[in-house]
Amino acid sequence: MKKVLALVLALAMMLAATSALADIVICQNKVEITAAMQDYAKLYTEKTGVDVKVITGGGSSDYNTVLKAEMQSGREPDIWVIEGPAGYELWKDKIADQTGAEWTQYTAAAYMDGDKVVGFPVAVEGYGLAYNKNILDKAGIDPATLTNFDALKAAFEKLDSMKEELGLDMVVSMVAGTTTGMTWVTGLHNFNVYLTVGNERNDTTYIDQVLEGKVDEERFHQYCQYVALLFQYSTQDMLLNGTQDSQLAAFANGKAAFYHQGNWMDPSLVQLNPDFEIAYAPHAFLHEDTDGILVNPPSWYVVNENGNKDEAIAYLNYLATSEDGADYMVNKAAMVPAFTNVTLAPTTPLSKSVMEWNAAGKTYDWQQYKLPDGFGMGTLGQIYELFAAQAIDVDTFETMMKDAIAGIAK
Amino acid sequence: MTSKQRRKLTEFLFLLPTLLAFVMVIIIPFIYGIFYSFTDWQGTGTFSKMVGLENYKAIFNEPAFLHSFLKTLEFTVINIITVNVVAFIISLLVTSEIRGRNVYRAGFFVPNLIGGIVLGLIWQFIFSNILPAVGSAIGWDLISKSLISNKDTVMFTMVTVNTWQYAGYIMLIYVAAIQSISKSVMEAAEVDGAKYWTRITRIQIPLMANAFTISLFLTLTNSFKMYDVNVALTNGGPVGIFMNKPVNSSELLALNIYQTAFKYNNMAQGQAKAVLFFVVLTIFSIIQVSYNKSKEVEA
Numbered sequence: 001m002k003k004v005l006a007l008v009l010a011l012a013m014m015l016a017a018t019s020a021l022a023d024i025v026i027c028q029n030k031v032e033i034t035a036a037m038q039d040y041a042k043l044y045t046e047k048t049g050v051d052v053k054v055i056t057g058g059g060s061s062d063y064n065t066v067l068k069a070e071m072q073s074g075r076e077p078d079i080w081v082i083e084g085p086a087g088y089e090l091w092k093d094k095i096a097d098q099t100g101a102e103w104t105q106y107t108a109a110a111y112m113d114g115d116k117v118v119g120f121p122v123a124v125e126g127y128g129l130a131y132n133k134n135i136l137d138k139a140g141i142d143p144a145t146l147t148n149f150d151a152l153k154a155a156f157e158k159l160d161s162m163k164e165e166l167g168l169d170m171v172v173s174m175v176a177g178t179t180t181g182m183t184w185v186t187g188l189h190n191f192n193v194y195l196t197v198g199n200e201r202n203d204t205t206y207i208d209q210v211l212e213g214k215v216d217e218e219r220f221h222q223y224c225q226y227v228a229l230l231f232q233y234s235t236q237d238m239l240l241n242g243t244q245d246s247q248l249a250a251f252a253n254g255k256a257a258f259y260h261q262g263n264w265m266d267p268s269l270v271q272l273n274p275d276f277e278i279a280y281a282p283h284a285f286l287h288e289d290t291d292g293i294l295v296n297p298p299s300w301y302v303v304n305e306n307g308n309k310d311e312a313i314a315y316l317n318y319l320a321t322s323e324d325g326a327d328y329m330v331n332k333a334a335m336v337p338a339f340t341n342v343t344l345a346p347t348t349p350l351s352k353s354v355m356e357w358n359a360a361g362k363t364y365d366w367q368q369y370k371l372p373d374g375f376g377m378g379t380l381g382q383i384y385e386l387f388a389a390q391a392i393d394v395d396t397f398e399t400m401m402k403d404a405i406a407g408i409a410k
Numbered sequence: 411m412t413s414k415q416r417r418k419l420t421e422f423l424f425l426l427p428t429l430l431a432f433v434m435v436i437i438i439p440f441i442y443g444i445f446y447s448f449t450d451w452q453g454t455g456t457f458s459k460m461v462g463l464e465n466y467k468a469i470f471n472e473p474a475f476l477h478s479f480l481k482t483l484e485f486t487v488i489n490i491i492t493v494n495v496v497a498f499i500i501s502l503l504v505t506s507e508i509r510g511r512n513v514y515r516a517g518f519f520v521p522n523l524i525g526g527i528v529l530g531l532i533w534q535f536i537f538s539n540i541l542p543a544v545g546s547a548i549g550w551d552l553i554s555k556s557l558i559s560n561k562d563t564v565m566f567t568m569v570t571v572n573t574w575q576y577a578g579y580i581m582l583i584y585v586a587a588i589q590s591i592s593k594s595v596m597e598a599a600e601v602d603g604a605k606y607w608t609r610i611t612r613i614q615i616p617l618m619a620n621a622f623t624i625s626l627f628l629t630l631t632n633s634f635k636m637y638d639v640n641v642a643l644t645n646g647g648p649v650g651i652f653m654n655k656p657v658n659s660s661e662l663l664a665l666n667i668y669q670t671a672f673k674y675n676n677m678a679q680g681q682a683k684a685v686l687f688f689v690v691l692t693i694f695s696i697i698q699v700s701y702n703k704s705k706e707v708e709a
Contacts, residue, residue, distance in 0.1 A: 068672065179647035181645055378669065383649075
């Protein structure tokens, strides 16, 4: 009898690890807002009694890996983040239809599958060339004129010649290293400049070409010249060894005039108390004027069909419609909400600039997420790094990029 | 039921929980893994079709994988030598009459208690921030740039970190072996006029051959499967060129497999690489163990 008892005990111990963690489990990808999100989750628990747990993967770790591990763990998240069609296709079978949920009436940026509303826009995000207005003023450069390649080139040259006077280490703070896990800046965000700048939103000409393994020769050639320009006026050390933190620090401490990042860096930027005015200039890589920055909802919350579906939708409704939710999105997480009912305006510099460009209607689309998994960060990222390390020249860079793109079609 | 049968049953029941766990987390996933390597599985839900040997064929046309394979061999060879040489030397040190040898024993072992990810990040900071700062202060060009972002020195950084971490563990095995050699043998040799060096090479090393079998096996498999330090220290970077394609110059096999599966979301292909990895590692291990076994002697 004792033997049987011992066996039962042993089995019970093995099964004990599978009990539930919380009422709602959220798996998300924005490291920089983890603390704000956890505070908001606590607040939500206080108000409603619903227990919320937040799991984060992202930044230098890979969100999709974390998500897959969570999915395999047997306790699937109730809410998680998709970053576009690739994520949607992957998890389609598990994603709930949220059509008719209260939040859907306040936004035009929901993720749709035909007529079905399936994704809650986490925020609107934008990126361009953030600039330090003090430095540009001192150098006598009007940021409003930086709308084409030649103007940018002239500005970079001028700043570079005045480096010592202005206390600059580099003109552009930019990163491209595999070691530091920053290839998404080059392989995804910078590459998207080629894909959409100058086009109407939803114009998919260039991404469609790329997915067929082709590029527009003239436009691509010009894009490569632009990458060369950015790299030339950054430093090799920053490009190869720069982390998200050191890239930001160079800009926030006035050691770089431009900063190649988006408004998601605001929470970290504000902590460093920059004492100058900041706004975005366009990634104007063409000789023609292109006056706009790159703005899109970067990701959407989706709800698990098999999880605590009603609780999860209630959580999202509260986020979009309550004052607590607005306060969290705008003030705590420093995001630009995608909801028309939210009247709070962001106070942080990068988000404020994104909101202004967005309100002026001067935006270009994001289409980098339509690239195959790993292609931007991995395959293209490697080539950008080779170029940054000066292992190849700009012509070889152009050829290798084209070869890699041709490889997609195979 | 005879008492013998009863005994057998008891033994089996004691074994059962462990056996169950082993089958569930090792054997079944392993079989699944082999199966999935013949499909086009994407990591979620079910696969759409069997693709036969396609995944295996694709591996051999991939410069990045061949490059990782060669780098892994290079890393393994260098690492086996450095770990074992360092471990053997410090084991001689801590078994000698030196003052404070117990402190040394503990001290050399401590790095092994730190997780590989933490260790990788700490050393990344040392190689990318501290050393360059020191290097530019004293004007030594070699270290004034990060050793990690230079593809010629990145292997050196990985070997350094792994040796620092792992030599203390292997040292323990050598210490145990040295202590198990009977004092009388060593004294007899000393009386016969054998010098220190001769005693080590002619008596200690042959008598502790079984420790070498174990240590070489552990360092071989450990180096071959190197993942945590690789991902945290270098993340496979910097990028180099191999067979005219850009490749991650310090990406070892385990990391390459992981990237194939998770970054490129090519689960079945990653699984095929993992099966190949298993076969190669098994062959190397068997060769190494049988060779070392033949060298073992009794006192």
